[in-house]
Each structure stands twice: as C-alpha cells, then as structure tokens.
Amino acid sequence: MQPLFAGLMGNQELTTPEPPKPTEPDQTWEHYELWRAVKRAIYTLPSRFESELIISGVLATDLFAFNSSLGATIEEQVIESLNKLRSVWDPQQKYSLYSFERQPQTFPDVVLRASAPDVKPQVLMGIELKGWYALAKEGEPSFRYNVTPAVCAPADLLVVVPWALSKVISGSPQVFTPYVINARQAAEYRNWYWEHARGGKGTDRGVSLSSVTTHYPNKTDQISDQAQKDAGKNFGRFARSKAMDSYIEELFNDKLAGIPLSAWQKFLLLFTEGQTTESVEAGLNALANRARIAPENQRNDLADKFREIGDILAGD
Template identity: 65%
Template sequence: MSESVIPNPPEPIGPNESWEHYELYLAVKKAVYSLPSNFESSLNIDGVLATDLFAFNSSLGATIEQQVVNSLNRLRSVWDPEQHYALYEFERQPQTFPDVVLKASAPNVTPTIILGIELKGWYILAKEKEPSFRYKVTPAVCAPADLLVVVPWALQNVISGSPIVFEPFVMGARHAAKYRNWHWEHKRKGTSKKGIHLSTVERSYPTKSDMISDRPESDGGGNYGRLARSGVMEEYISKLFTDKLAGIQLSAWQQFLSIFTESASESDIDIALQRIAKNATLSSSDPNATKRLAEKFRETADLLEQS
C-alpha cells in the first residue's frame, strides 16, 4: 500500500495590495524589524541566581512585551511618516487575541482597529533552544493584516543589565495558524489521532469570552500549538543563534548557561567551558580566541556563583 501524499504547506497570505491601509501594513512590518536598534527598556537586572536564569521568560516576558509596544509607538515616524494615522496608537490587550492592536485613541473613529499583532517575547538563552509558546487561535479570526511577531531578548551583560532585543520572527497570523494545523495533521510524526476540531468563531478581533482556539482530537503530550516545533522557524532560529552577545555567539552562551545550571562539578564545568569555547571559535583564525572565550565563560560562571 503506497503512502498517502502529503499536501503542500499553506502559502503565505496577507492583505490585498488594494487595501486602503496596505502601505501602513508594510510600514508597520518595517518598524517591527527595526526594533533591535530602537528598543528601549527601563529595566536593569542584577544579582541573578543561576537557578533563576531560565525563569526570565515567565517573570519578565509581560514587561518586555509592553516595552516592545512602547517602542513601536515611539517609531511612529517609521510607520506613519505623514501623520495620516495620528489618532491611532499601538495598545496591548494581553487577555484577548491579538494581544496588541493598532487602535483609534479617540471615540467615533473608524475603523476602531486597523491591524493586530500577536506578540511573543522569547528569552533566547532559555534551556530550550526554541520558543515554547503555544499558538492555538483558529485561522478564521485572524484578519489578513494581523501578524505573529516573536521578539527574542536577553540581558545586555548576559546575566545582568538592561534587556536588548534581536531580529524578530514575523509571520502572518493567519498563515501561522494554518501552517500549525497543516503540520499537526499531515507532517507530524506519531500514531495518535491527527484530526483537529476548528473553532466556530470567525470574526476578527474577538472578545475575551469567545472560544477561538482550535483543539486537536488527541494531544497526550500537550504539544499542539508549539509553532516552533512545526519547523517553520527552523531557518530563522539557526541564523539567529549566530548573532553575538558581549562578543560571543548566542549559541555558545545558551550552551554555557545550560551546562552551568545543571548539577555538575567544578571540573565538569571547566571541561564544558573549554569545549563550548573551542566549538564557538572553530572558524576563527585567531589562535587565542578559544582561550579568551573560555576566560569570559569562567568569569561569568564566577559571577553566577557569587550571586
């Protein structure tokens, strides 16, 4: 018996170019991509315990997301250079989809909402080398211009300082929902039932009480909605981890923090630090690069031990 043919993944979708706010939509995407050089945060973190490092995403995630919204409003000159949308601003509504909307700030202005952003902050040095958020919204409630935006962040000095953000992952919200369902039904490995019960809600910008989540027939592992596991972010994540923080690749910092916070002896940690430093500098022509990286890791490890 031949294997069933897997249908092609859904094609990217977005608003029609004839839409009156299409130029604004493009400008908002441009502003989102410019966040790394324009993000501002009033937070300053110091004295972090090693055991608390990986709690950053849950403890600071909401604050980072609000500061992303604040930064987008400060970027008005990028997304509204002619002041055509002076009566609109980005507003966070964390208990409703999407959790950020470009909304009229004055009454009797139509449309009330032009577009939305489902915003996910991601502490990039967390144990899992991928975002862990679950995205379950049904495709029908996503307006054509709505976006899913994942903003990776870390602390400026790795274990202290103010948060900084890196290049975000941007995808159409409806496309992301369709891709998630396609992967679950057709691409995912496993023997469990692969059907999905779609939400019956179809209107964009639903209320908090609307049941907008799709539900899998079977999900014993609780993995439905883990968009990163669908593979759609794979290329982006691979490229992102080549970026540097304090002069060292993010991939090396992520490995370092994972090892340091495990139950390991001092000698085990030193061996691991040397190995990570060596792997991070294999392509470097500097013969002293590995030594310097190992020293930087050891210095950071000592600071963690003292906190």
C-alpha cells in the first residue's frame, strides 16, 4: 500500500497552497537502487517478520497498553528482520559493510551505518521507525513527528509498522503492511496541514521552524518545529494531518484470525468499556453483521468467536 493524501479540506480559500508532493532521492544518486530495494524489503516485512515473543494471560484492561509496553521491542525486532532481509536489499553484497542499527534519542532512530569507521559515507540512509499496536483505542497511530524538514536527508523515510498479537489476546506479534513515506515530505505535509488545511476557528496557525539544517543531527540539536499556538497539544500528531487516512482505512480491512482488524478493534473497545450484558450482546451481533460475511451461518460463527474471546477476557 502506498501512502495516499487527503485533498483540501472543507471550503478552503483558493489561495491555499497545494499539499507537498511525493519526493524521493535524485535518480542519479549512486545509492538510488539501494534505497528502492530497502523500500521493497520494508513492504515484505509482513511475510518475513520474526519474533521470539509469546504473550499470554493478558488482562483485558491491559490490552490497550501494548503500544507503550511492547512498542520498543517490536521496533527492535523490525530492525533485526530488515538485516535478515539483506538478500532483498543487497543481493549482490555491495553493501556488506553496512547494516541497520538503532540510534535512540536522535533522528532518525534507525540508520544504515557502516561497521568500519574508515568507510565513507558512514550513513547511507535513515528510517524514523514507529511501531503501532493496530488494535489500540484511538484507531490511529498516536506518535508525534515534530522533526523539521531540513534535517531529513533525501533518502530518509518515515515508516509506521502496525502489529497485533497472532491470536488477538495472546500469541506472537504479527505485523501488517507498513506505511512508508519520505521523511522530509512527511514533515512538510504536517506543517502544511497545520497552517492551511486543518479545521477549527482562529487565525494563528503559524509554525516556527527549527534553525537546524544538518542531516543526521546530534542528540542535543533542537530539531523540532513548533506550532506558534497549540492549546490542544496536537501539533506533531502526524495521523491527525489526514495523510494516513486512506492507508488506515485499507489496513483495517486486513484480517486477523479470519476477522477484519476494524471488527477486532471495535470489539475490544466495546468489551473494555464496562457496558451492560445486554449492550455487549447487541454490540457483538452488530459487529458480526458489519463484517460483510454474507452467509448467515458464517455471521453466527463470527459472533461466536467474539463471544469466545469475550468469555476469556471476562475470566481474567
């Protein structure tokens, strides 16, 4: 799935500038084919991702905390999987001295770096990697992306990897098709949305840009853009820029244990909200009917699956 962008929102003035267009490194760049191959490898993660984690015995009230409790572990395992996919992004072993590694607390948090200090360049590209527990309450990624466009190298990417447990409330992490966008374009789109396309009242929509322009900055560099007025603390919530809307809609049609992710997300939200028995039963039936499985017996089977997991959660 390629990232798709929402158009202008509502009745915008004719002077509203167009949103930033998709970007990529110059095709004359000597590592351009490597960059393309890395993107291909990222899209193969759902079939190649490996995890040694096995989760069981989770309380219903703890399910929505997975993103914070396991997010960093999942991201580390994504990096390991990318290195194991070298045959995809480096089939001729031209970059045998390079590997993906994490560099915490700075941007981007993953870089393709040379293992020997005398190899130039030391870093070929970077990935700002965000794991996303797809069954979280919000129904969208909650990460903040405040980096200023100027520090993003042309080959840098923002990658969001959605995941869930293979048996919904237990099992090993399973990843789904990632969201991939050029890092600079994402930063520009965030600023464009804040200044020109978001709804609401008020005229103070300015963004103060960071003065840092160095690619692969130091930890101490102040590389974040800031909204000049942000009472709701929403600036940087990239998913709220509408840039991921089409991707998220398509993602939630993917299935986990034979049931669309959207149905699981609504089910878990319904069950953990402390509803009455009658309202939960009505919600389960509604979810089964919304799953677009035509034969009545299959809808009943689907409702039974929801109830089965509901009983497991009730017993925790």
